[in-house]
Amino acid sequence: KAGVTQTPRYLIKTRGQQVTLSCSPISGHRSVSWYQQTPGQGLQFLFEYFSETQRNKGNFPGRFSGRQFSNSRSEMNVSTLELGDSALYLCASKRGSGANVLTFGAGSRLTVL
Amino acid sequence: GIQVEQSPPDLILQEGANSTLRCNFSDSVNNLQWFHQNPWGQLINLFYIPSGTKQNGRLSATTVATERYSLLYISSSQTTDSGVYFCAAEAGSARQLTFGSGTQLTVLP
Numbered sequence: 001k002a003g004v005t006q007t008p009r010y011l012i013k014t015r016g017q018q019v020t021l022s023c024s025p026i027s028g029h030r031s032v033s034w035y036q037q038t039p040g041q042g043l044q045f046l047f048e049y050f051s052e053t054q055r056n057k058g059n060f061p062g063r064f065s066g067r068q069f070s071n072s073r074s075e076m077n078v079s080t081l082e083l084g085d086s087a088l089y090l091c092a093s094k095r096g097s098g099a100n101v102l103t104f105g106a107g108s109r110l111t112v113l
Numbered sequence: 114g115i116q117v118e119q120s121p122p123d124l125i126l127q128e129g130a131n132s133t134l135r136c137n138f139s140d141s142v143n144n145l146q147w148f149h150q151n152p153w154g155q156l157i158n159l160f161y162i163p164s165g166t167k168q169n170g171r172l173s174a175t176t177v178a179t180e181r182y183s184l185l186y187i188s189s190s191q192t193t194d195s196g197v198y199f200c201a202a203e204a205g206s207a208r209q210l211t212f213g214s215g216t217q218l219t220v221l222p
Binding site: 033035037043044048056058090107 | 157158199207210211
């Protein structure tokens with residue numbers, strides 16, 4: 001079966017712009033989580049969505065937001081981009097909010113100039 | 114929240130050698146996973162192992178939950194094993210994985 005699909009894979013933006021990233025989970029998976037990976041901070045949790053509801057949120061400013069649709073696909077949005085937002089954004093899915101094994105997508109690599 | 118520490122940070126091996134990667138965590142866990150990040154950035158599940166021992170080919174993992182550590186063993190390493198290995202843990206009702214800083218493994222031909 002298809003894995004977790006993230007689009008776009010690469011993108012370049014300038015400071016002040018906004019960006020939207022998309023994640024399609026594995027079929028049947030209803031929980032989607034987002035992580036940010038940077039060389040300085042490593043892998044950090046952004047948020048988790050389950051059944052269109054945000055279940056948990058990491059320590060990121062309000063410029064980072066997300067949502068989940070009824071088909072479990074999720075988007076995350078970053079507004080007013082800063083240079084420090086340059087990162088690999090990884091999406092992961094699991095079957096249910098109480099399930100344990102996360103499966104990750106290939107990531108979206110964002111560069112902010 | 115839970116703290117996850119990995120060692121060593123870097124490891125360089127000759128092809129065919131064995132290695133042990135360690136992950137220490139600061140709290141009781143209900144989820145512990147090992148991942149391999151490939152050169153393109155994707156995190157590949159290796160093991161879900163909150164306790165006990167598992168083996169998959171040349172890789173095996175052991176988690177001693179009472180002593181709060183997990184070990185990943187790689188035997189007869191190959192150049193394709195190169196990359197970053199991450200341990201990630203979830204404790205209590207956190208509903209999020211906390212990642213260690215990773216071990217960068219380089220296997221030389």
